[in-house]
Amino acid sequence: MIINKNLTNLRLELDNIDNKIAKLILQRIEIVKQIGNIKKQEKNNFYVPEREEEIFSRLSTLYPKLNPKIIKVIFTEIISASRSYEKIFNIAIKEHFLSKIATQNIFGSFCNTHVFNNINEIVSKDIDYLLIPLDVNYDNLVEINSNFLLLKKIVVENIEFYLFEKVQK
Template structure:
C-alpha cells in the first residue's frame, strides 16, 4: 500500500473528526438552551416521542454507507450525553447489572444516564413513585413465555404511567470459564432462559444438570467461580464476569423478543404513532365481553392485545389489560374509553406512549 496515500486518507479522517467534534459542541450548546426553556415552562426534559422523531428522520435521511443501526446507536449516545447536560437522569431497573433489563435500559437511555439496579419490580416502582429515580424499566412480556404478571399487577395500586416501550431481541449465549463444551457438568440460568434453550440443551448437553437461579447475570457470577459449570446469559454478562463463549445464540426460537416498559410520572404528548394501555374490571354478566369491546369496534380502533388476570381481592373475578392503537388525546380513543367505562366497575388508563413497531 502507498504509505503517502494512506497518510492522506488518515488526515482526511482526522479533519472530518474535528468537524464532527465541533458540531457536537454546537449541538450541546443548543441543548443547554432547550433545557433552560423546558425548565422555565416546567416541561419534562425527556420526551420519548421527540427522540423517536429524531431517529426516524435521520434513518430516513441516511444514504449510506454508514449502517442504519449504527446511526441509531451513535445518536442514542449523543442524545444520552445531551440529556445529561440538561439534568442528570437516574433510571431504576430490575437488576442486577448485565441482565436483559439492564441491556434494555442502556438501549433506551444510553451510557450517560445513571442506571440503578433494583432487587424487584416493586422496588423499581417505588424508586420512581417516591421521586428517587426519574424513570424505571421493567419487563412486561416475552414473545415465547408470555406476560410478566408481576409487572401488570403493580399498576393496580400505582399512579405511575407507561411513557414508552422497549423491544429487545433476546439472544442467549452459553458461557463458561474455559469456553470448552467438554468441561460442562451443569448449566445455570434463570428458569425462562433455560426453558427457551431446552431443545438445544437436550441435544448438545443431555447429561448436564440444570440449575435455576434468580437472573441470568447471577448465573454468570456463579459460573465465574465454577470451572465445571456454564451459564446461559447475555454477551454483556459474560464480559462483566470474564467468561468465554462456548456457543452463541443457543435459543431454540430465533424469533425471541422481550417487551419492556419505561414508567414515569407523566403521560407524554402524541407522537403520531401511539399506543394506549388500560386496565379495567367488569361485572360478570351475559354479553359483557362483547359490550366491552364494542366501543372500539364501532370506531375502527385496533386492539393490539388483551389479557386477563384474577382479581386478588375477589375470587372468580378478573381484571383485564388492554393495548390499543392511538393516544388518549385522540377524540375517537377518548370516546371509546368513555363508553367502555359505562360497563366497568374499575377503569384506569396506564399510559399513552410511542409505539415501537
C-alpha cells in the first residue's frame, strides 16, 4: 500500500501534537494531586462546579474558533480523569433513560454510578452525590434534603436534573 508523503508528514505532525497533549495532561495530573492533598488537609470538596464552569468559560473566550460544546466535552473528560487521582465519586442516580448521560455531562467518565429506585437503597451506601430527574414523581424529597444539599441543576434533552451533595456529618 502506497501512502501519500504529505499524509505521512501530516500524521507525524499529529503524533507530535498528541505527544505534547499527553505530556501536558501528565503535568496537569501532578498539579491536581497537589491540590487534592491540600483539599484533604483543609477538608474541602473535591468537586467544585463553579471552578469547572470558570475553566469552560475562560477557554471558550480565549479560543473562540473552538465550539464551546467541544471545549466542555473535552475538558470535562480531562478534569474527570485528573480528578480521579484525587477521588472517584460515587453517584446515586434515579433510574431514568437520561440519568447516565446527565452524570457524564457533569462528572465525565471517571465516576461510579449506582442506580436506585428507593431513597432507602442509597442511605447506607457510600454515596457522594445524588442525581434525580425533576420529571420523576418523587415523594421522598424531604428525606433527601436531610441527607443531601442541593448543589446545582442541569438540563439534558429538556429534562431538568437536580444534583445533590451528601451532607458530611
